[in-house]
Amino acid sequence: MKWRVMVELGGAEGSLELREVSVGECATGAYSAETLGLTVAEGKKTLAALQRHLVQAQTEEHCRSRRRCEQRGARCPLKDIRPRRLTSLFDVVEVRAPRFGPCRCGVASRRTITPVAEIMPDRCTPEYERTVAKMGALLPYRRARSLLEEFFPLGEAPEVETIRQRTLHVGARLERQAVAPPTSAPPTEAQSIALAIDGGHVKAVRSYQARSFEVFVAQISNDEGNQVVFSSMPAEADRQARQLRGVLHDLSATARTPVTILSDGADGPRALGEAASVGPTHHVLDWFHLAMRIQHVAQPAKSWPDASLAERKEGARLADTIEHIHRRLWHGQVRRALDLIGETLAMIEATAKTATPNAAAAGKMVGVLRGLETYVSGQSELIIDYATALGSDEPISTATTESTVQWLLHRRMGANQQMRWSPRGAHLMLKVRTAVVNGTFNKDHATAGRMGAPSVL
DSSP, X not given: OEEEEEEEEEOTTSOEEEEEEEEEEOOTTOOOTTTSSOOHHHHHHHHHHHHHHHHHHHHHHHHHHHHBOTTTOOBOOEEEEEXXXXXXXXXXXXEEEXXXXXXXXXXXXXXXXXXXXXXXXXXXXXXXXXXXXXXXXXXXXXXXXXXXXXXXXXXSOOOHHHHHHHHHHHHHHHHHHXXXXXXXXXXXXXXXXXXXXXXXXXXXXXXXXXXXXXXXXXXXXXXXXXXXXXXXOTTTOSSHHHHHHHHHHHTTOOXXXXXXXXXXXXXXXXXXXXXHOSSOEEEEEOHHHHHHHHHHHHHHHHTOOOSSXXXXXXXXXXXXXXXXXXXXXXXXXXXXXXXXXXXXXXXXXXXXXXXXXXXXXXXXXXXXXXXXXXXXXXXXXXXXXXXXXXHTTOOOOOHHHHHHHIIIIIHHHSGGGTOOBOHHHHHHHHHHHHHHHHTOHHHHHHHHHHHXXXXXX
16 A cells, blocks of 8 residues: 655645655555554654645745835845754754845835744744743753654754753743733732742752752732742842732732732741732741741650650650640740740750750750740741631641742752752743743743743853
8 A cells, every 4th residue: 555645735826736745655465553554753754744845835935925025016136045944843944045135116124134034033933942941841851852852753853952042041031021011900809819938949050159049939829719830049030029020910919909928937038028019918927837846846855765754754744835835826826835935945954954864855855945936936926826817718838839849949950850050040940840830831932922032041
């Protein structure tokens, strides 16, 4: 059996042209599951040939259209013809790119016209750029290259450095689009906004002045249940607060919308949330971080000596005291919790000063209790009645943001990937990964492409 794939090209003037795309054959009677239909290699070859014929025909038609003067209808003089390559997911196509001089009338334009450059500004299709950037953001660059080579008839698969450059270039485009001011007001007004913001760390390149640098990750949701993820490297972000304000605007936040900012109490995340919010703000200390601080105190209590009955009673009393501290903080009773911590410290410090076997364990307990006391007293204005807030369906924790940090940073940029990052590279990579996790990557890339993008690499 022999087969042939043809493509019929119809021009604007009604002309038809038939071109051969691919041919093949299979010996009669030799059919099997492996010989049915197209193989991957044949499919790649067919797609590549079809792409080549279409791109060449489309560019030729566009050049013919652009050569004609808009004022007189005369043909502009041909200046020269150069080759130009277009990279797509289906092949790297080389086309003839003529350049035309200005029409002699001098009315429409006085500059050289390059029609192919108009429709191929980046020398690649947006779909190719999106796919390469998305693969580069989700997977290590070498693995992304292997998958692209496996499934797409790319001709020669892009080099690892090309994938890296494309990914970061797209990240710069997305950031430029994020900085642009909103063009319209929200169609509806959100009743409340919850902004849970936390920090993560990325391992820095050896030339950087520190071993790692901090990245801010925020998860924002409104009363309708819509959620958006935001990430940024503070030292590299272009108008970071404006970018986050744009995210709040997309969630229908206005000057009257109250924003609850949940954080671990650090000044950086709190200041960013405050600067980005246009409405009234209310800061809340994240219960997850507070509970972990209490857990750090409970761990030494579990290893309290239990050789004698008195020691076991002392350990049980200490564990019960820590549970009471936990409950008081859960109900927002900061003063009562600090009083109980102070009483417990006085008792434990006395034990730590003795020459008994419990002195070492008591000394360790004093250290962690002091740390909890300092943390609670320093963040006392941010501690709320978490029990009541939970019963009212109000946000109390950034636990979901912690999982987002895990996905955005650790799965692609963590130490287990054996990669080190520059602050700029990490920031642009996060822009792409954040758009992917939000499900807006294709739309954001298309919008950024319409705005234009400067070269950043």
